[in-house]
Amino acid sequence: MCETAGGAMSGHEHLAQALAACGRDGFTGELRITGTPGGIFHFGDGRVVAVESPGAPGPEALLLRSGRVSGEQWAGLVRESGGARWPATALIAHGYAGAAQLRVVCALALHDAAFAMAAGRVEECERHATAEPFAQVPLGEPPLRLLQDALRRLAALAALPHPVHPDRERPVRSGTDSGSGALRSELLTHADGRSTARDLAFRVGRGVYTVSVEVARMLDEGLLVCAGPPPPVAVRSLPEGDELRPRRPPPVEQPPAPARTDLPRRKPGNFFRLRNGTPT
Incomplete structure (x- = not known):
């Protein structure tokens, strides 16, 4: 966390100062935000031209x-565009989307990513x-106006x-009601x-703010409920006077000693007598 003369700045203050400085300096490049979820503000001549966030x-x-x-x-459009991260020209040329549609999609994603970062924790810029x-x-977009819009959404x-x-509640459907409207049906x-609402946004392909608002309304209407924490595991107590003792292995039985089998003893002189033919 960044420090000021009066102490530690909040994440929003830190982010606001960094964005304002980039706008004031006419910065071109990336403002990388470390935190949860974190992300990148892309600047061109002091204006935000893209925002990316895993959130x-x-x-x-x-x-x-x-x-x-x-x-x-x-994947084919990216290859055709020489590996471009955003193949807008190819999308339009092949008729997958019009120029106006792409501008709307990009603007929505830009504001939504800024909202996701403002809703999270900002550590470093x-x-x-x-x-x-x-x-x-x-x-x-002017950087401070973009942040103000994100904070307005948080307040709403x-x-x-x-x-x-976006990263807190984990709702579950409360019954069999299928909901009215495509978005509600998908969320159910x-x-x-x-x-979480953020996870659901990725699954249904909608903005995090839009999904968070809809989840809040569905919780209020009883279509969704928040799953409670798992019940504690019951632990049985030992009877009085008993205590845990280390488990001792059973004694190892020694195998019985093998039975002794004595070999016949040779009498002294037998070998000499046999060799020399001396009778016993």
């Missing part, structure tokens, strides 16, 4: 889950300058009757008591 589905995951393009087709930024939103989520944190299908 939120990126544009690729959103497109693949939507069914617009298959995994095999995506480190700059890495690059000649060309990884740009999914060419015009970019916390104000719901049953607030949900995948809510298994082990998956």
Whole structure:
């Protein structure tokens, strides 16, 4: 955690200062965020042109889950584009998506990844300058406005009757109600008591914020419930006066001594008499 003259800064303060400095300096490159889930803000001339985080589905995951393009087709587009991380031109040329659709998907993913990082823990922010930024939103977003939008979403989520944190609650369906709407039906299908809102977002191919809000509403309506902690394991106590003692191995029985079989003894002089023919 970064320190100031008055003490340790919070994660949001640390992130806000780092983003503001990148915008003020017209920075081009990566602002790498260490924490949970962490991620990278990509800057071009002081504006955020892409955000990546393991805590939120990126544009690729959103497109693949939507069914617009298959995994095999995506791999072919990447090869055709010379290994480009975001083959936007090839996607448009092959008719998998229009330019306007890609701009919307990239903008949604950018804001959602920023929200996921703001909802988590920020430990360190480190700059890495690059000649060309990884740009999914060419015009970019002002960095502080992007953070303010993420904090506004966090506040809106916390104000719901049953607030949900992306990495906290692990809901499970409460009954047989299939829910109304495609998103609710998918969430009811995948809510298994082990998956958080973030996990569910990856499974259904939607933004983490959108899924967190919907899970909160479904919890409030009783369609989902939060799985409680596992019951404690019952431990039986020993009767009074008894105590645990180290287990001793049973004594090893010694094998009986082998029976003695005496060999016949040779009388002195027998060998000499036999050799020389002397009678006994």
